[in-house]
Amino acid sequence: MKKIVLTTALLAGVLAHAGGFRVSLQGVKQLAMAHTSAHAEDASVTFFNPAGMSFIPSKLSVAAGGFGAKSIVTYQNLSTLESYETNNPLGTPVYAAIAYKVLDNVSVGFNLSTPFGSTIEWPSDWAGREIVQRLELKAFYFQPMISFKLAPWASVGGSYIYAKGSVNWDKAVTQLGGTLNLTDDKASGSGFGIGFYFQPDEKWDISIAYRSPIDMEAKNGKVSFDISPALYPSLGLDAAGTDSFKATLPLVNEYTVGVTYKVTPKWLVSADFNYSGWDRYSQLTLDFANAPIGNQPNDPTVLVSPKNFKSTQTWRVGTQYKINDMIAARAGYYYDQSPYTDENFQAETPSFDSNVITAGLGFNIAKGFGVDVAGAIALPKSRDVKNSFNNFFGQAKAKAYYFGLGLSYNVF
Amino acid sequence: MKKILISTIAVSALFFTISCETDFDTDVSSIQVTNGEANFSKYVSLGNSLTSGFRDNALYIDGQNDSYPNIMAQQMKLAGGGAFVQPLMADNNGGLILGGTVVQATKLYIKSFTNGAPDIVNVNATPTTNVATKITGSLNNMGIPGAKSFHLITPGYGNIAGVSTGTANPYYARFSSSATSRVLDDAIAQKPTFYSLWIGNNDVLSYATTGGMGTDQKGNTNPATYGPNDISDPAVVAGSIQTILQTFKNSGVTKGVIANIPSVTSIPYFTTVPYNPLTPAALGANLSVLNASLYTTLKQALTAFGAGNRINLLSATATNPVLIKDVSLTNLSAELTLALTPSLGAPTAAAFGQIYGQARQSTPGDYILLPTKSVIGSTVSGAPASINVYGISYPLENQHVLTEAEAAKVKAAVDAYNASIKSLADSYGLAFVDANAKMNELNGLSGIQFDGVKYTAKFVTGGTFSLDGVHLTGRGYAIVANEFLKMINQKYKSTLPMVEVNKYQGVTFPK
Numbered sequence: 001m002k003k004i005v006l007t008t009a010l011l012a013g014v015l016a017h018a019g020g021f022r023v024s025l026q027g028v029k030q031l032a033m034a035h036t037s038a039h040a041e042d043a044s045v046t047f048f049n050p051a052g053m054s055f056i057p058s059k060l061s062v063a064a065g066g067f068g069a070k071s072i073v074t075y076q077n078l079s080t081l082e083s084y085e086t087n088n089p090l091g092t093p094v095y096a097a098i099a100y101k102v103l104d105n106v107s108v109g110f111n112l113s114t115p116f117g118s119t120i121e122w123p124s125d126w127a128g129r130e131i132v133q134r135l136e137l138k139a140f141y142f143q144p145m146i147s148f149k150l151a152p153w154a155s156v157g158g159s160y161i162y163a164k165g166s167v168n169w170d171k172a173v174t175q176l177g178g179t180l181n182l183t184d185d186k187a188s189g190s191g192f193g194i195g196f197y198f199q200p201d202e203k204w205d206i207s208i209a210y211r212s213p214i215d216m217e218a219k220n221g222k223v224s225f226d227i228s229p230a231l232y233p234s235l236g237l238d239a240a241g242t243d244s245f246k247a248t249l250p251l252v253n254e255y256t257v258g259v260t261y262k263v264t265p266k267w268l269v270s271a272d273f274n275y276s277g278w279d280r281y282s283q284l285t286l287d288f289a290n291a292p293i294g295n296q297p298n299d300p301t302v303l304v305s306p307k308n309f310k311s312t313q314t315w316r317v318g319t320q321y322k323i324n325d326m327i328a329a330r331a332g333y334y335y336d337q338s339p340y341t342d343e344n345f346q347a348e349t350p351s352f353d354s355n356v357i358t359a360g361l362g363f364n365i366a367k368g369f370g371v372d373v374a375g376a377i378a379l380p381k382s383r384d385v386k387n388s389f390n391n392f393f394g395q396a397k398a399k400a401y402y403f404g405l406g407l408s409y410n411v412f
Numbered sequence: 413m414k415k416i417l418i419s420t421i422a423v424s425a426l427f428f429t430i431s432c433e434t435d436f437d438t439d440v441s442s443i444q445v446t447n448g449e450a451n452f453s454k455y456v457s458l459g460n461s462l463t464s465g466f467r468d469n470a471l472y473i474d475g476q477n478d479s480y481p482n483i484m485a486q487q488m489k490l491a492g493g494g495a496f497v498q499p500l501m502a503d504n505n506g507g508l509i510l511g512g513t514v515v516q517a518t519k520l521y522i523k524s525f526t527n528g529a530p531d532i533v534n535v536n537a538t539p540t541t542n543v544a545t546k547i548t549g550s551l552n553n554m555g556i557p558g559a560k561s562f563h564l565i566t567p568g569y570g571n572i573a574g575v576s577t578g579t580a581n582p583y584y585a586r587f588s589s590s591a592t593s594r595v596l597d598d599a600i601a602q603k604p605t606f607y608s609l610w611i612g613n614n615d616v617l618s619y620a621t622t623g624g625m626g627t628d629q630k631g632n633t634n635p636a637t638y639g640p641n642d643i644s645d646p647a648v649v650a651g652s653i654q655t656i657l658q659t660f661k662n663s664g665v666t667k668g669v670i671a672n673i674p675s676v677t678s679i680p681y682f683t684t685v686p687y688n689p690l691t692p693a694a695l696g697a698n699l700s701v702l703n704a705s706l707y708t709t710l711k712q713a714l715t716a717f718g719a720g721n722r723i724n725l726l727s728a729t730a731t732n733p734v735l736i737k738d739v740s741l742t743n744l745s746a747e748l749t750l751a752l753t754p755s756l757g758a759p760t761a762a763a764f765g766q767i768y769g770q771a772r773q774s775t776p777g778d779y780i781l782l783p784t785k786s787v788i789g790s791t792v793s794g795a796p797a798s799i800n801v802y803g804i805s806y807p808l809e810n811q812h813v814l815t816e817a818e819a820a821k822v823k824a825a826v827d828a829y830n831a832s833i834k835s836l837a838d839s840y841g842l843a844f845v846d847a848n849a850k851m852n853e854l855n856g857l858s859g860i861q862f863d864g865v866k867y868t869a870k871f872v873t874g875g876t877f878s879l880d881g882v883h884l885t886g887r888g889y890a891i892v893a894n895e896f897l898k899m900i901n902q903k904y905k906s907t908l909p910m911v912e913v914n915k916y917q918g919v920t921f922p923k
Contacts, residue, residue, distance in 0.1 A: 076440040081909040083440050127912055130864030174865040174914050175875045177921050228921035234528035379434050391861035395436055 021118040021137055021349045022252070022276060024314075024336075025067040025093045028406025032360025032374035033318025034332025036270035037258035038207040040197065042370070042408035043097035046111040048256065049195035049209035050145035050157030053099040053107035058368065058410035064096040065372070065406030073120065073350045075385070077127060077394040084126040089119055105149035111159070113141045116251050118349060124179075128392055129172040132348035133179065139165035139216060139251055143193065153200050159193040163251060165216045169348070173293065176235075178227030180293075182245065182286070184218035189251070205260035213253040213280055221245040223288060236290025246287045253277040265322075270332075272316040278309040278339035306389055307346065309339040318358065328362035330374070338383070345385040345396065352380030352398050360404075368410040376402040445490035448906035450667050452493035456552050456604035457481035458564060458595065458656065460614050462892075463555025464583065465498075467878035467885060469534075470506025470519035471557055471583065475878075478886030478916050481553050481608060483893035484900075487908045488606075498553040499587045507539030508582050510575055514539055515582055520879040522872075522922050530872055532879050543575060547587040554599050556584045560614045560644060561652035562635040564595040578640065596656055600663050607660060607668040608896065610847070611653065612833065613676075615644035616825045620676045621882065623781055623811040624818030628825070643825045650832035657840045669843035669900050672830040674851035676822055677779055680871035681881035682814060683855070685780040689788060690732040690804065698804075699726050705798070706805055710768055713751040717744055722772035733773040734780065734788055734803035736813045745769030763796055771807040777816030782871070782881040784812040843896075843903035850895050860891060862913040867891065875918045886916030 024035045027044035037048035043061040045052035069091035076083040099109035116139040124133045140163065147157030166185035173180050195209035225232075225241045237243050258272040286303040288294065294303035318332030338351040360374030382397035457463050464471055465479025476482065476498050485496030508516035518535040525531065556563070558581055563569050570588020574580030589598050599607070618641045619626045626641030635648050653670075660668065676682065692699060703725045711723045722741070726732045749765030756764060774780065780788075788803035799805040802812075814822070830848060837844035851869065854860050854876055859868035867888075868874035871881055876888035884892065890913040897908045 074436075076436060077912075078438070078440060078443075079910045080912050081440045081443055081445070082912060125915075127863050127914075130914065172914075174918065175873065177918060228923060230522070230525050230922040234525055381433050382436050390864040392863055397434060397436055399434075 021116055022254075023069070023091070023093050023115060023117055025069065025402060025404065026095050026113045026115060027063070028065040028067075028360065028372040028374045028404040029330070029362060029408075031067075031376060031402065031404055032330035032332065032358055032362070032372065033270050033320055034272070034316040034334040034356070034358050036260070036272040036316050036318045036332065037209065037256050038197075038205040038260040038270055038272070040199075040205065042410055043099040043109060043111075044095065044406065044408065046097045046099055046109045046143070046145060046159075047095060047113050047115070047141075048258070049197055049207045050109065050143075050159045050193055051147050051155040051195040051197035051209070052207060053109045053145070053147040053157060054105070054149040054155035055197055055199055055205070056099050056101075056107070056410070059101045059412035061099045061408065061410045062097070063406065063408040064094075065404055066092060066094040067402055067404040068092060069400070069402050071378075071398060071400035073396060073398045075122075075126070075128065075347070075394055075396050079393070080127070082127055084123055084128075087121050087123070089121065091117070091119055093117065107147040107149075107157075109145045109147070111141070111143040111145065113143070114139065115141055116165070120348060120350065122347070124170075127394070128347040128390075130174050131171060131390055131392065133170040133172060134168075135170070135348045136168040137165070137249070137349075138167075139163055145193070147197075153198055155197045157195050157197070161191040161193060161212070161214065163189045163191065163214045163216060165189075165249070167218060167221070167247075167249065173225070173227065176225070176227045176231060176293075178225060180226065181224045182221060183224070184221035184247075186220065187216045187218040187249070189214040189216045191251075203262045205258075207256065207258040209256045209258075211254045211256075213277060214251040216249045216251055218245070218247045218249070221247060223291065225291075235292065243291045244289045247285060249284070250280045252280055267321045268319065270316075270318045270320075272314070272334075274314040274316070276312050276314070276339070279311045281307045281309040281339070283307050306344070307340070308344040310341070312337045312339045320362075326364050328364075330358075330360045330362065332358040334358070336378070342384045342386045343388065345383070345387050345392070347385075347387075347392065350396055350398060352383055352396070354378045354380040354400075370408045370410075372404075372406040372408070374402075374404045374406070378402075443907075445487075445909060446907045447488075447491040448901070448904040450900065450904035450906055451605040452488035452491055452906075454494055454552075454603060454605045455481070455485055455488055455496065455607070456599050456602050457555055457608045458599055459555040459608070459610040460559045461555065461557035461883060462613065463608075463610050464553065464557050465555070465889065466557045467880070467883045468506070468519040468521065469878075469880035469883070470517070472501050472504045472506035472519055474504055474917060475506075475519075475886070476500055476553070478889050479553060479555065480889040480893040480896060481555065483890055483911055483916070484608070484896055484908075485552065487893075487897055487911065491906060491908060495550075496552045497550050499547045499551060499583075502541040502545075503537075503539070505535045505537045505539065506541075507537075508541050508543050509539050510543040510572075510582060515543065515575065521920065522879065524922055530879075541586075543582040543585050544572060545586070551587055551598075551602060554595055556581055556595060558583070558614060559595070559611065560635075561611045561649045562644065564611060565652055565655050566635075567592045567594050569595060570598075596659055600659060600665075604660075604665050605667070607665060608670070609653070609656060609668065610671040610673075610845075611656075612649050612829045613673045615649050615829065616673075616822055617676050617882070619643045620814055620818075620822045621681060621781065623809075623814050624821070625811050628821045630825070643821060646825060646828035646832065649829045650836070653833065653836055657836060657842070661840065666841065667904065669845060669896055669903070670833060670837045671845035671847040671896070672833045673826060674848045675826050677814075677819055678848075678851045678855040678869060679882055680869055680874070680877045681782045682779040683869065684782050684871040684881060685785045685788075686731070687774040687776055687778050687780060688731045688733040689780070689785075690726070690734060692728050692730075692732075694789075695726065695732070695804070699728055702726055702805060709752070709755070710748075710764075710771075713748055714744065716751060717747050719744060724773060733775065735771055735805070735807040736774050736778065736803075736815070737770050737807040737809055738772050738815050738817075739770060739810050740815065740817045741770045741772060743769045760796070764799075767795070767799065767806065774813065775816060777819065779814040779819055780808075781812060781814065784808060787812055843899040845895050845899050847892065847895070850892065854891070862891070865914050867913070872919055879919065885918050887913050887918045890916040
């Protein structure tokens with residue numbers, strides 16, 4: 001009865017949040033259960049908590065998978081009665097992980113993931129084209145890690161994160177009668193992750209993890225203008241119409257506490273709490289070498305756009321039921337909150353308060369070899385757009401679907 | 413136990429799926445645009461160049477298509493509005509010919525940039541729009557470039573024979589119904605159900621753009637005696653507008669919109685060139701030479717006559733004002749000649765006296781006109797070689813500068829016109845557009861933002877004013893159209909949608 005109360009409370013009461021350009025697609029098993037974290041079944045746990053490696057049942061575990069993410073955002077303006085819809089390409093986040101027990105109480109692992117990214121593509125003549133026509137953000141996390149089993153029921157782990165990313169941003173420059181493209185594929189940054197993982201008894205798994213913030217620094221970005229060449233000299237552009245820029249995109253820190261309770265040997269229920277430090281993203285500063293297309297009175301080559309993101313929480317609940325030795329059925333639900341208010345709506349990273357329903361199946365094909373599928377549907381709430389900095393007003397809504405296919409192999 | 417838990421999850425999930433509002437309350441595609449209390453089936457616009465779609469110092473097809481009445485008419489079509497026919501020009505270069513002679517030049521365009529500054533010239537083409545080619549039939553846009561308020565009610569303003577003598581307007585001559593017709597009557601003949609009127613600008617603008625070459629006719633209510641660059645008497649402007657409104661009312665047309673006129677000194681024609689454009693760098697070595705040979709001499713002489721504040725020495729650290737001729741100053745020619753004769757000799761002293769008798773340095777209250785930019789620093793033919801540089805050693809002429817005193821006359825006239833326009837709008841129950849406030853907003857530091865694009869009244873780069881510095885671009889006219897539409901909706905409870913300003917044409921840069 002206590003569990004019923006707990007579950008109901010999670011679902012009905014403390015609805016909460018994540019969002020921004022964070023992509024919660026790092027494990028197919030996990031996604032099927034609302035992307036919860038306290039699952040040490042295979043190497044995919046490494047993204048969520050390096051300490052989880054110590055509780056993977058086998059000596060060597062390999063996991064990899066990929067997702068398809070499809071979203072459509074619609075913007076409409078009640079004043080002009082115009083309406084526009086994105087034509088976003090299918091997003092394809094991937095992950096790969098390996099974990100190996102060097103000693104009984106020491107595990108090492110490596111995780112590759114794409115925890116941040118988004119591609120938004122609006123019609124090139126849409127109302128907000130001065131803000132964005134197309135924006136592609138990508139970040140790869142490379143994480144070597146180590147975990148120590150402190151006791152049969154407790155472990156600690158840590159990872160080093162090397163992040164590599166790219167940005168590719170098209171937007172109109174109406175006053176110059178053309179468009180520009182901002183690109184940098186050499187942005188990088190580094191950070192770390194630490195975690196604790198507990199199995200106090202055979203019924204409970206508890207995961208506590210922290211991933212540090214990372215500043216992705218684009219040190220030598222390139223801005224290319226598609227405008228009249230007659231304007232190049234006065235903008236300080238080279239003969240090809242290009243200039244360089246510097247920018248820093250913050251990838252936020254995340255605290256995660258996850259719990260799994262095995263109700264019966266076949267049935268488990270998981271819940272997660274995430275806290276993401278989006279309040280770091282207070283503004284985006286683009287510092288151009290020469291082009292005076294900024295907005296700072298004392299330095300017209302610096303463009304500062306207020307973002308005013310706020311930190312978010314996400315509450316997740318998922319479950320898995322082993323129908324038999326071969327097949328496991330999974331389902332989950334989470335509520336994702338947008339990291340900004342209507343007044344700070346960002347057309348280049350549209351974000352909504354969303355209900356997300358997830359489901360999936362796991363197949364144990366042969367000894368140690370598993371195939372997992374998962375799907376999710378997000379039901380973002382429509383919202384008002386009231387960005388007075390850009391004088392951009394209207395309404396926005398979205399639809400999003402995710403599906404994933406994962407493989408895992410647990411050896412020895 | 414298990415079932416209870418599963419069903420709890422299922423029910424909760426269902427509850428949230430249903431309760432979350434994923435769709436728009438109102439989809440824009442399902443919104444029906446309504447005309448409210450107004451009838452837009454036949455909309456006729458009256459006005460001057462701003463109404464015609466004039467820009468880049470010419471009337472041409474693209475500009476006409478981006479005229480604010482045409483922009484509005486497209487929105488009115490969503491609420492029962494009919495076709496909007498304009499007296500389209502023959503080409504996109506602008507300009508007019510009459511009897512084989514070019515009577516209006518082609519439009520301006522940016523040929524290139526030199527050191528970041530646009531090189532603005534007329535399109536090198538012969539106009540193909542012939543004033544004598546009459547446009548007949550239904551016509552909705554009666555905006556006539558150059559028209560003053562009283563011209564709309566002056567018979568014969570469209571008489572082709574009067575074009576060359578200046579008593580008639582070539583643009584109206586193209587579509588006037590007869591040699592004696594009035595613009596107003598031709599508008600009434602279209603049987604409008606709704607009208608817009610934006611007039612009065614030219615009653616003061618040509619005085620300002622010519623640096624005050626005309627006369628302030630305040631008190632003279634007979635426009636037949638006015639010169640082309642005079643300031644119309646406010647009573648003439650108010651009377652003309654009232655006649656127009658009353659005539660519409662008498663013919664049963666009671667619904668429309670009227671706009672006041674922008675303070676002319678909020679436009680780039682007056683605000684682009686600063687009063688103090690002479691940098692120490694530009695003056696170079698001449699700075700000390702000028703101070704020693706000219707400015708000191710003048711200042712000493714003028715000080716003796718109590719007018720020492722007319723000239724100060726040039727600064728080597730700050731930007732310097734230009735020399736101008738201010739006809740409102742007491743003419744000290746004779747005094748100067750007398751004072752300078754001992755040191756300069758009689759002939760030179762006489763020349764100095766004549767040139768600098770009403771000279772002074774410009775002050776922040778003076779407006780240097782946009783075309784004057786190319787005059788400053790140019791050589792004055794016929795002047796003594798040592799003092800023949802315009803604005804630096806030789807005063808700019810009256811037509812180059814709108815002085816503070818002249819600007820005050822302009823402001824007084826605009827204020828008087830606008831007071832009348834507002835009270836007429838109220839007494840005739842018309843929608844009222846405060847165009848003056850909108851232009852001031854545009855001219856302010858923060859400008860006007862629309863969907864991420866910042867618009868200001870800055871010349872070329874502000875995006876709203878065309879290359880003549882007086883008329884708007886398509887985007888500027890779209891901002892104006894939105895203001896009109898907003899006020900029409902407010903007055904007549906219609907729901908005409910606004911337009912996306914950024915969709916219209918801005919300043920065109922060379923390819």
